[in-house]
Amino acid sequence: MKQAIGVIDSGVGGLTVAHELMRQLPKEKLIYLGDTSRCPYGPRSKEEVQQFTWEMVNFLLEKDIKMLVVACNTATAFALQSLKENLNIPVIGVIQPGSRAAIKFTKTNHVGIIGTEGTVRSNAYTNALKNIKDELEVSALACPMFVPMVEQGILEGQQAREVVEDTLSPLLQYSKMDTLILGCTHYPLLKNTIQSVVGEEITIISSSEETARETSTILDVHHLLNKDDYYPVHQFYTTGDLEIFIEISRSIFKEPHLQMVTIEQANLHQLQDS
Amino acid sequence: MKQAIGVIDSGVGGLTVAHELMRQLPKEKLIYLGDTSRCPYGPRSKEEVQQFTWEMVNFLLEKDIKMLVVACNTATAFALQSLKENLNIPVIGVIQPGSRAAIKFTKTNHVGIIGTEGTVRSNAYTNALKNIKDELEVSALACPMFVPMVEQGILEGQQAREVVEDTLSPLLQYSKMDTLILGCTHYPLLKNTIQSVVGEEITIISSSEETARETSTILDVHHLLNKDDYYPVHQFYTTGDLEIFIEISRSIFKEPHLQMVTIEQANLHQLQDS
CATH class of the missing domain: 3.40.50.1860 (Rossmann fold)
Known part of the structure; x- marks a missing residue:
């Protein structure tokens, strides 16, 4: 199953989850979306966090992901239940x-x-x-x-x-x-x-290390692990400033990892700030 | 879901998994079967381990379990695949x-x-x-x-x-x-x-601690966790000597746990030694 794991976060924090996923599941491709332009989610209302989270998820669903990792605690607290009920792929929060x-x-x-x-x-x-x-x-x-x-x-x-x-x-x-x-x-x-x-x-x-560990478990349970020899090129997207996102990524990932990552700007449908 | 988790082992070793399951999942009932009379499985052939494992599983299936934990590394190595393919409940090995x-x-x-x-x-x-x-x-x-x-x-x-x-x-x-x-x-x-x-x-x-941890994950993923207030009475079975099994159980479990356990002799269908 070479389809990617989708990872969403309010910004760069979820990159610690992505880093652990790469370390613990080196054969799995990641598509990461950080909503940096609207970060932080922490002080926002439940309704707003749910709306922003669904906008991110819809962006990733178009890219054909096999599993979704909600790498943001606030989004997990407010939106995990609704995602689990409405998606037909496995979903894990942090x-x-x-x-x-x-x-x-x-x-x-x-x-x-x-x-x-x-x-x-x-x-x-x-x-x-x-x-x-x-x-x-x-x-x-x-x-x-x-x-x-x-x-x-x-x-x-x-x-x-x-x-x-x-x-x-x-x-x-x-x-x-x-x-x-x-x-x-x-x-x-x-x-x-x-x-x-x-x-x-x-x-x-x-929670980053533990979420990566359980992502491995859940992929295994659902027979979704990639078993082929395959070293993926990960795709990272940010809704915010590309240069800052690349700089922070560099500080989190060691060079050998970063070389396998492309980083682009994302345009979410109906993107709106509060 | 008050149905029990079934746990099988070649003997008493799996009690370390049962102990961790009780500690990490105190609301979940366990039905444990240790094949003490034919322990150890380690030096046995693949075919023999598979046959003995299926005999244990059939004993537990009659007791209506919601998940199976193969708490024996040898049985996991030789029989997990066949159990996963043939049972319609989640199965985890160690x-x-x-x-x-x-x-x-x-x-x-x-x-x-x-x-x-x-x-x-x-x-x-x-x-x-x-x-x-x-x-x-x-x-x-x-x-x-x-x-x-x-x-x-x-x-x-x-x-x-x-x-x-x-x-x-x-x-x-x-x-x-x-x-x-x-x-x-x-x-x-x-x-x-x-x-x-x-x-x-x-x-x-x-592997005992980690298997209990992942049993928790898998029950959650399959919506099988017991969410009611409920402190179960666990059922332990041994195919071997009851007195020795009780004595070893006592050395593994602290008293408050042991009081919630009934221990009986099991008669497996077609029980046969090599």
Whole structure:
């Protein structure tokens, strides 16, 4: 099955999922669409996130994808259910894989979650965790500074550390968590800084790594894995500035990966800003 | 969906998978069948393992299960394909989940596997790993002493350490692995000893933990998760000695779990030893 896996995100955060998909599934072709021009989705209403998400999905459906990865936590929280009900290809979001990994890792049954305001407000992680295992204690914290900081390329160093320390201090003060879910696909780019702030004894779950892992499982279950020798040329699209998108892609992907990627501008049908 | 998950194993090793299923999916009922009287499967022929596995599956199908977990690496290696092709419920083995987890964890792309003679001889792990990512280097080693040692309850201490050291020395000498798959469901019971022999820098993958994690994924994908508040009474069956099976179960499960389990003797149709 040489058809591509479609990946959508509000911007560049989902590139961490794409990177993990390339690493864990090197024979699978990706078509990625980042809605950079309307990023961030975190503070937007449910209706707006759903509309933008469907516009992205319709763009990818025209390219004949075999599976859809919603690589954006906010879009997963607000639109996954509707996508699952209305598409006839497998759909995976980033919330369930991160939740299942946290359930596997936690020994104390205390799990922390950090994400955008939209993701935290939706309670999507808390619901996903407690639907499976209701004795879990869950502490969720919105970190509105993190996405803008990542989009500016501030990932390590004094400034990043101070922002992360200040933001996480309520969580560290009150939660007995042994497992922390990075509930936003931008956050893996801050993982080193976050790990040094929370300490080595807390296991950090990257929803990007876990989503790639479960994409592999779901392709296998649906007999959709590409089994031929085939090293694909991935196609990336952005709705925003091409130069900035290429620059951020370069900082996420190592050169050998980037050489196999074409990056173009996307024109979504009925594209409209709020 | 309150129907049970069926779990089969050649004996008690699959109880490590059952234990992880209870921990990660506490609302799901299990019906476990261990073919203790014909254990181990490791040295048996492919045909014999296939026949015994189908006998176990037929026993569980009469109890109306919604999914089947083949919690035995040897049975997975020899019978998974035929089970998948002939059953109309989802089927998962222990080889793919362990392989996908190893692909996620390895940074050096060198993966080690230890298992029974049957599992190693089948090349099932090597094939599963390389089908997905063919640049992986894979070193597999059969450890025929480990299952009999576990069945005798020797899990830690001087004798266990010496056997593990002697057995693993060729692998440690020649492989540059950073990830080691415990390719037998008995081996998680030796995990502490194995970790201390291989050192902390090698990530050990328990196929039991990973199989429970993917069972959760697959139930979700097929809309089979039990969403009601419901704490099930699990049913365990053994084809062998009931007293020994109860004793080993006690050593694997903490008391609160064991109280929710009934253990009975199973009479497989056409049960026959080699």
